Amino acid sequence: MARHREGVPYLQALDAVCALFLEELAKTVCVPGRIGGQLRRILALQPSLHRMPPRRPASLAGRPEFADAMTYLIFATRSKEEGRISREWWKNFINSPAESRPEALTVVAAAPGKGRRRKRRRSRPAE
Numbered sequence: 872m873a874r875h876r877e878g879v880p881y882l883q884a885l886d887a888v889c890a891l892f893l894e895e896l897a898k899t900v901c902v903p904g905r906i907g908g909q910l911r912r913i914l915a916l917q918p919s920l921h922r923m924p925p926r927r928p929a930s931l932a933g934r935p936e937f938a939d940a941m942t943y944l945i946f947a948t949r950s951k952e953e954g955r956i957s958r959e960w961w962k963n964f965i966n967s968p969a970e971s972r973p974e975a976l977t978v979v980a981a982a983p984g985k986g987r988r989r990k991r992r993r994s995r996p997a998e
Contacts, residue, residue, distance in 0.1 A: 916940040
């Protein structure tokens with residue numbers, strides 16, 4: 872957060888801090904790059920989980936790292952009172968049936984995307 876307050880964009884500051892943390896950790900333990908990337912994605916998802924009301928909650932819940940990010944949110948907010956509201960909101964969202972979610976209805980009702988355009992055939996020059 873200190874780097875972010877200095878004017879560095881949030882994700883760049885997060886990447887720098889994760890890199891420093893993994894560099895320190897690599898002195899004692901071998902951490903695969905895949906795990907480091909997963910850690911970065913979990914930490915990057917935390918502000919979206921704390922935002923109330925969240926933007927497009929169904930799309931966040933559909934991300935592959937969502938379960939790990941929720942586990943981190945639960946552990947991080949157990950001792951703090953400030954994250955309790957977002958933790959409870961997400962638990963209710965996950966436990967509610969998909970049909971009753973307002974966002975699920977809008978996703979189904981959305982128009983399909985444009986298909987591929989066909990290329991025009993070039994006409995042969997007259998001889």
